[in-house]
Each structure stands twice: as structure tokens, then as C-alpha cells.
Amino acid sequence: MLKRIFLTLLMVLVAVVGAVAWLGYREDPGLPADPALASVDAAQRIEHGRYLASVGNCMGCHTVPGGKPYAGGRELATNFGSLYGPNLTPDADTGLGRWTADDFWRALHNGKGRDGRLLYPAFPYPSYRHVSRTDADALFAYLQSLPPVRQENRAHQLAFPYDQRFLLAGWRALYFRPLDGRPDAVAKPDSPQWLRGRYLVEGLAHCAECHTPRNRLGALRTDASLSGAMMGGQGWYAPPLTGDPVTGLGKWSPQEVFELLKTGVSARSSAVGPMAEAVHQGFQHVADADLRAMVDYLKSLPPAGTDAQAVGALPSAGLMDAGGKIYAQQCAQCHQDNGQGKAPAWPPLRDNISVVAASPLNTIRMVLSGGFAPATPGNPRPHGMPPFGHTLNDQDVAAVVSYVRNSWGNQAGGASALDVRAARESGR
Known part of the structure; x- marks a missing residue:
């Protein structure tokens, strides 16, 4: 037996x-x-x-x-x-x-x-x-x-x-399932521009590789495509490219999406970190017709819902008060008291999808290390964000980040000193 x-x-x-x-x-x-x-x-x-x-x-x-x-x-x-x-x-x-x-x-x-x-x-x-x-x-x-x-x-x-x-x-x-590379015609078969955009976004531009969450074994989650993701090991968060009206592209006009890809700046946000590199080395050189096709496809995506559900608890009144004072001293001159900024030089913080994302990481990193939008023909002299990591301690950074993520109508959850410490260490 x-x-x-x-x-x-x-x-x-x-x-x-x-x-x-x-x-x-x-x-x-x-x-x-x-x-x-x-x-x-x-x-x-x-x-x-x-x-x-x-x-x-x-x-x-x-x-x-x-x-x-x-x-x-x-x-x-x-x-x-x-x-x-x-x-x-x-x-x-x-x-x-x-x-x-x-x-x-x-x-x-x-x-x-x-x-x-x-x-x-x-x-x-x-x-x-x-x-x-x-x-x-x-x-x-x-x-x-x-x-x-x-x-x-x-x-x-x-x-x-x-x-x-x-x-x-x-x-x-x-x-993984291999494909033979033959073009298909699912959804909107009457729109060559949409199909071209889908082909570029899903193929060579490989947008999902950064903007789609992964499981524990590193595989893309097909149930949450382009819904925003942490870029494992790189210390950045790629926001949703879906139609979510708060954390995604739902409120963006097609022209605003196009301008961000082509120039690195728009009335709603600026490309920073890995996205700035993608614009500088890639998207600014892409033909306008292809970029508009990509925008057409991205703007057709419905809200995914996964990103907004991950927003953390709101910060305490004390943390907001401390963050407001730091903001008035260090940030308001460029980004304005109302968080509207002066685009394209100083992007708005209100309704900025990178600021109100599920993760506060991008905002923390910008406060700590500063950064520039990419230099492109449409943005030949990019204005820079100065670093404050050497003048603000972890608690100060957490306070000002919590403030900008929860002011002027933003409701994105707070940041902690531990979040800031982790960002400092990941940036070394």
C-alpha cells in the first residue's frame, strides 16, 4: 500500500x-x-x-x-x-x-x-x-x-x-503567456488612433511596468492595470493613469496630458523623478500624432478605484498646524498661499495627482531632495525645487507633507516621521 x-x-x-x-x-x-x-x-x-x-x-x-x-x-x-x-x-x-x-x-x-x-x-x-x-x-x-x-x-x-x-x-x-505580435482590434475597432495609442502604451512605451501594482512575486496585477504602484527598490510612486477623478487623470484634459508627456510640465503637475527621465529621453521625441493617440487611449480608461482606497488616516490638528507654519515660511512664495502655484514654473499642489496619491513618498522625496522638471523645447529653462532635507528634520518634513496633502480640498492622508526616515534611507 x-x-x-x-x-x-x-x-x-x-x-x-x-x-x-x-x-x-x-x-x-x-x-x-x-x-x-x-x-x-x-x-x-x-x-x-x-x-x-x-x-x-x-x-x-x-x-x-x-x-x-x-x-x-x-x-x-x-x-x-x-x-x-x-x-x-x-x-x-x-x-x-x-x-x-x-x-x-x-x-x-x-x-x-x-x-x-x-x-x-x-x-x-x-x-x-x-x-x-x-x-x-x-x-x-x-x-x-x-x-x-x-x-x-x-x-x-x-x-x-x-x-x-x-x-x-x-x-x-x-x-506569462507569449503572444504572436499580430495587431488585434478589441474595443473601439473604428478608432485607428485609439488602437495606435493602445499599441504604444501596452507595448514599447511599457507604461504598465511602472504604473501597475505587482504581487509578491513581482508579476503585474492584471486586475489593476495602470492603477498606480510603488516602484519597488527605486523609492518613487507612479500615480494612476486611469480615469480616477482624484488620484488619476479623470480631471485632466487631453491637452494637459499631452503637454506633460511632450514638455514635462502642464497646468496640473510636472514630471519629476523617473518620469522626468522618461520625458527627457523618450516622450519629447515622440511624434505628436503618436502622443495624442496614447492620450486618447489613456483618457478612455475608467477609474480603477484601487488607489483611492489605499489613502491613509488624516493627520492630527497639531501636525497640520506645524506643517502650515513651515509651508508659509518655506513654500508659499512659489506655490502660493492657496496651493495653486504658478504653472509651469511652480506646479500647483492642489489637485496634484502626485501630491494626493495613496503614498506620500513622491512629496516627501521632493521636500527632501528637490528636483527639476526635464529640459525640453517646450520647457527650455526648467525651474527647480530646492532641497530642504538638510534644514528640516524628519518630523518637520512629515508635518509640511501632511499639510499639503490635506489642504485646499486635498484629502490624502498624512505622513509620519518614519515615512520620511525610510525615504531618506532609500535615497542614499
């Missing part, structure tokens, strides 16, 4: 392992290269690929500040450890020099390297699987046109057991 039970359990275990292996390593065979591309001028294809690299801000993860473009080495901090963007230049030994267009397509759509190794989803192939074969080939052509840079790829520094790459098969079995 025991032998029979053991054999049964063993057979079940083998079946489970086999199923996980099949689901984890499965891939779409992929679309063949478009024969029509053979007739496209090589320079035109490369230029289109350069444009697509801007849409996706590929430099953001694959270029060290001050380093050789696309030579890799940029750290991406996560809750599981640090990963490093690989070399995308056509160097034969350390880059993509030996890769083919089919290899590149396989990486984008199946999350597998040239040697078949499973790639960590910090490389956002769950989003890039939406990219068409034509665009993938153009992007690859552009990367192959770059000057080769011999620069060894840095090894990822991940905590155990996340450094065991074979475990990715189980993660993929649970959370």
Missing part, C-alpha cells in the same frame, strides 16, 4: 514538474520577417528603429549616465535585488553582434536570450510581447547600426532564491 501511494505521489510530482516546465518554457514560434521589409531602404528602417527606441526609452535601462550609449551597465533596483541592463551595441563578444532578427524577436516576445536562457522580467518582455514583427525588426536594425562597444555585462545581484534562474520557469507558468 505504501509503495503504491509513493508511486502515485511520484507520478503526480513528475506530472506537475512536466507541466511547469512546459508552461514555463513555452514560446510562440513567432512571425517570420516581413518580406516587404526587403524593399524598404535600410536608412529608412534604421531611422524608424531609432524612433521606436525613443518611444521605449531604451537608453533608460541600457546606458549608464555619462557612459557609452546602449552599452549597458545601468542598475535597476528592485525588491529582489539589483539587475543591470545588458549591452545592446553590436559588439560580437559582449553585445548583440552575433544576434539575428529572429533572436531579437524571441527575446521581446518570449523572454528568452539567444542561448535559450530565460530572461528576468525586469526586461519588460511581458509588455514587449505586444510589439509587431515589423517594429521589432526595425528596432533591431537600429541597434545593429550603432558603434560596437566592448563592455562586459554586469552580473545581476539578486537575493536567494531569486538568483536561481531556473525558478523563472515556475514564474512564467503562473504569469
Whole structure:
């Protein structure tokens, strides 16, 4: 009897392992290269690929500040450890020099390297699987046109057991499904602009990778797409891109969303932190028609409801009083007594989705470290927010942040000295 039970359990275990292996390593065979591309001028294809690299801000993860473009080495901090963007230049030994267009397509759509190794989803192939074969080939052509840079790829520094790459098969079995990259026509099939916007937002622009919450294993929560999320390991909060009227884009006009993406500033807010980099290196170079298509798609999203429900308890009267005094001394000159600011130089704090977000982290970080909106043709001389972390203690910062998050109609919950201390430490 025991032998029979053991054999049964063993057979079940083998079946489970086999199923996980099949689901984890499965891939779409992929679309063949478009024969029509053979007739496209090589320079035109490369230029289109350069444009697509801007849409996706590929430099953001694959270029060290001050380093050789696309030579890799940029750290991406996560809750599981640090990963490093690989070399995308056509160097034969350390880059993509030996890769083919089919290899590149396989990486984008199946999350597998040239040697078949499973790639960590910090490389956002769950989003890039939406990219068409034509665009993938153009992007690859552009990367192959770059000057080769011999620069060894840095090894990822991940905590155990996340450094065991074979475990990715189980993660993929649970959370990843390959696609073939064919365009679909779900919802609004009569609106080419909306479909184009959806294609860009879900694909190369990979907006969900920052603005969608993740579960404990780092998988995007498909039930809360673009509803706002903590950027694990990076010390920033990405606000909702849904139609929530308080914490999302519900009150924003399409023109205001467009201006933020194109210039980094708008009448409602300014791009700071990782979003400032995305605008500076990416969105400001995107064609107006494509940006408006993205805006059309984003403005069609209904309120998600998840972000507003996470707002914490309101601050005490004493904390508000202390914060109001600090605000009058340090902040009102630029942001005004009524919190309206003087856009675009000094953004409003009233109804600012970054200020009233579920997390006070972005506001804390701006008070501590200051920052600039990106320099763009539409904002050539960005005004900066000075840092106050060296003059205000943790309790003072918590007070003024609580004040701006709960004044002029804002009702976003308070901040604590512990929140400020955590932000200080994450910014080191």
C-alpha cells in the first residue's frame, strides 16, 4: 500500500514538474520577417528603429549616465535585488553582434536570450510581447547600426532564491503567456488612433511596468492595470493613469496630458523623478500624432478605484498646524498661499495627482531632495525645487507633507516621521 501511494505521489510530482516546465518554457514560434521589409531602404528602417527606441526609452535601462550609449551597465533596483541592463551595441563578444532578427524577436516576445536562457522580467518582455514583427525588426536594425562597444555585462545581484534562474520557469507558468505580435482590434475597432495609442502604451512605451501594482512575486496585477504602484527598490510612486477623478487623470484634459508627456510640465503637475527621465529621453521625441493617440487611449480608461482606497488616516490638528507654519515660511512664495502655484514654473499642489496619491513618498522625496522638471523645447529653462532635507528634520518634513496633502480640498492622508526616515534611507 505504501509503495503504491509513493508511486502515485511520484507520478503526480513528475506530472506537475512536466507541466511547469512546459508552461514555463513555452514560446510562440513567432512571425517570420516581413518580406516587404526587403524593399524598404535600410536608412529608412534604421531611422524608424531609432524612433521606436525613443518611444521605449531604451537608453533608460541600457546606458549608464555619462557612459557609452546602449552599452549597458545601468542598475535597476528592485525588491529582489539589483539587475543591470545588458549591452545592446553590436559588439560580437559582449553585445548583440552575433544576434539575428529572429533572436531579437524571441527575446521581446518570449523572454528568452539567444542561448535559450530565460530572461528576468525586469526586461519588460511581458509588455514587449505586444510589439509587431515589423517594429521589432526595425528596432533591431537600429541597434545593429550603432558603434560596437566592448563592455562586459554586469552580473545581476539578486537575493536567494531569486538568483536561481531556473525558478523563472515556475514564474512564467503562473504569469506569462507569449503572444504572436499580430495587431488585434478589441474595443473601439473604428478608432485607428485609439488602437495606435493602445499599441504604444501596452507595448514599447511599457507604461504598465511602472504604473501597475505587482504581487509578491513581482508579476503585474492584471486586475489593476495602470492603477498606480510603488516602484519597488527605486523609492518613487507612479500615480494612476486611469480615469480616477482624484488620484488619476479623470480631471485632466487631453491637452494637459499631452503637454506633460511632450514638455514635462502642464497646468496640473510636472514630471519629476523617473518620469522626468522618461520625458527627457523618450516622450519629447515622440511624434505628436503618436502622443495624442496614447492620450486618447489613456483618457478612455475608467477609474480603477484601487488607489483611492489605499489613502491613509488624516493627520492630527497639531501636525497640520506645524506643517502650515513651515509651508508659509518655506513654500508659499512659489506655490502660493492657496496651493495653486504658478504653472509651469511652480506646479500647483492642489489637485496634484502626485501630491494626493495613496503614498506620500513622491512629496516627501521632493521636500527632501528637490528636483527639476526635464529640459525640453517646450520647457527650455526648467525651474527647480530646492532641497530642504538638510534644514528640516524628519518630523518637520512629515508635518509640511501632511499639510499639503490635506489642504485646499486635498484629502490624502498624512505622513509620519518614519515615512520620511525610510525615504531618506532609500535615497542614499
